[in-house]
Amino acid sequence: MQPVDENTLFDFLGQSMFSRLKYLHPDADVSDLPALIWLIEQLAPTQVLGVNLSSTSYLALCQTLEKVNKPGLQVNALNCFVDDAQGVSYHQQQYQEFSKILANQSALSSTYDFIYIATPTAAGFEKLDSCLMPNTVIALQGAVSSELEKTLSAYFERKVALSEITLFLNDVQFAHAIFLQQLPAYINKLSALFTYVESSLRERLKWLALESGFAQVEVLTQDITRLTHDKSQLERNVEQQATQIQRQQAELAALALTQQQATVLCQEYQQQLQQEQALYQQLEQQFSVVQKNHVELQQNIKLRDTELAHLTIKLEAQSADQSKHLKLLKQLAAANETVQKTQQVIKQQEQALLEVNKQVEQLKAELEQQQQAAQEQKCQYQERYNEMEKQRYLQDFTLFETQRALHNYQQEVVKLTAIIQQMSKNLENEKHRQTLLKQQVQQLKNSKVHKLLNAASRLTKPFGNNKPKQQLERQKALILSSNLFDEQWYLSQYPDVAEKKLDPVIHYLKFGGFEGRKPNAKFDSRWYIASYPDVAEQGINPLVHFIKFGQYENRATQAGE
Incomplete structure (x- = not known):
């Protein structure tokens, strides 16, 4: 086996082989994908069937066929996408124009020119007998049992092993591939190709991880910018709310002062009412005294009337005695005069009592009006005070919630900053390690001993080791x-x-x-x-x-x- 030059290797290497997979399941095994992608790019089939494939392998197949872009392309999936709903959703979004997921084997098309089967069995292959054409290429991923190999030998004339994929194909279809004319040489070159691709893919994966780290740093930087903006906005809102709270606290203080004045005024009204009540009680006492005096005067008048009656009787009885009669008349006149004076005094006292009663009634009415007005004003002040207290409580609660949110944002910013610093440090370490690895790889590539050792190892190891x-x-x-x-x-x-x-x-x-x-x-x-x-x-x-x-x-x- 001759060593393969790098430029020669790239002549056989398709563009899709170094393409980044658009969909990669975390648990996927991608060891068979380089050979599969290269084979699809070389054969460019139009009727393709994938059987028992993982979601990553089938979507890689669709991605490569989409790049080949051959007219009339039709791809079917049978027993693929097991337990991967995300892969099914991605398939519907990207490849549903030319790819279809079959529900069962009865939905298969008439024929296929390329069939890729994972974990193949003889029984499963016999069910695909009606889908084969003379130039159909069968690619099997995994170990091929002797029973299955006997079954396939009845249909196909050639068997070729590529990495982890085994091909069964006829001369007609094999002639369609680029590498038919010099099969042994191409197989040797392909062996070296996959070795080179494996190391290149590893380097590519490392750089993809580094690019992913840069992307995460950029996203985190955008998050910090957004959080800083939100923090500034929150600080402005807090300042506005603090100003509003101070203004409302001043109004509340003024309201409290007004309420204190109203309370003092009510106390003054109460004192005035008590004084007027005391005055009323005094007037009541005086009125009772006047009434008592009036009763006594009435009694005196009755006594005088009785005495006058007695005197009149005596005067009539002693009419003969003139001197006594005149004396009695004088006494009677004096008694009448005394009675008239007493009656005048009683009338004056009654009028004075009526005036006092009128004043007491007026004072009572005024006092009731003042009490009612003071009570209404007190209720108004109390309602306004309660409303201000409620507003102040709401403002305090809003301020507390805003401050807590601001605190949480600050903590999040600190955490994100620490994460970015750690990731930056890790990226610097990764860059340094990548630089050292590149230098070592370059030194190894430039080493003639290394090239000779690779060539010797390829000569001593058979293909499919x-x-x-x-x-x-x-x-x-x-x-x-x-x-x-x-x-x-x-x-x-x-x-x-x-x-x-x-x-x-x-x-x-x-x-x-x-x-x-x-x-x-x-x-x-x-x-x-x-x-x-x-x-x-x-x-x-x-x-x-x-x-x-x-x-x-x-x-x-x-x-x-």
Whole structure:
């Protein structure tokens, strides 16, 4: 096998192979996508069927076919998008013009010129017999059983292995591909191509993670600008509300002063009323005295009348005695005069009493009017005071809520600032690491020894080697040498692994790390992947990433560190 020059490699490399996937599920396996994208770009089929594919693989297929843009393109999906509602929604938005998700096998079209099947079985392939044409290309992802290989040999004349994809095709269709005429040479070149693409994609993923970090910094910067603007607006609102509260407090103080004046006036009215009531009581007492005197005078008058009657009787009885009669007449005249004077005094006292009663009634009426007016004014003042108290309470509550919101915004700004500083620091570290890696890669590329070693390794290793298995063994050795994987603890925590008698390290590398299982009590795989999106985007095992990069970047292994 001859070494492949980089310029020659790019002659076989399509534009879509380095395109960024528009949709990537966090748990997706993208190891088969470079070969699939390159194959679709070379064959440019028009009737395509995807069977048992993940949402990421099928949407990558649609993305590549859309770029090829061949007239009459029709793509169908059968048993794809399992448990990925987000992928279905993205498919409906982007590719529903030429792609259709089939409900069952009865909805298949008549024929297809390219069929891509994941996890194939002989029984499942026999159901697709009616969809095959003489030039149909079948691409199978994963291991091909001997039973399925016998079934496919009845339909196809060639079998070619590309990375993790196995092709079954006829000479007619294979001649349609660009690489038919020099098949062995192209297979060698493709082997070197996928090795080069793998390293290039890794570098690309690292730069995408760095670009994602810059985008997050820009978003956080915009958030801080918005929060700063909101903070200024809130401060202006607080100042306006504080001014309004001060003005209302001044009005409330004036109202309180007015209420105090009203209270003093009411107290003065009460004192005046008490004085008038005391005067009324005195007048009542005087009136009772006058009435008593009037009764006594009436009694005296009756006595005088009785005496006058007796004297008259005596005068009549003693008419003979003139001197006594004259004396009695004089006494009678004096008594009459005394009675008249007494009656005049009684009349005067009665008139005076009537005047006093009139004054008392007027004072009572005036006092009642003043009391009613004072009570109404007091009620008005009380209502206004209550209203001002209510407004002041509402203003205080609004001011408190505004200050609390401002405080929360300030805390959020502080947190975002700290996050930006940390991300900036991480980005600087990443830039430095990327620079060192670039320098090392460039030195390796320029090294003739490295090129000779690559060429020798390609000559000694057959196409379709056990690279994933070797990589798995290397990762296992890396984990065991780090002393970060507790095998006994892992088996005790996950009895299903112990029951199946699986190698705990291999199980964690292939499944456990991506399922959120912990390699030890202090490393949370689920939290690590969720906290560092670049790990999820690269599809690397969380503990392997921590051993290679995370521990040197001071990344935490669980919440609270």
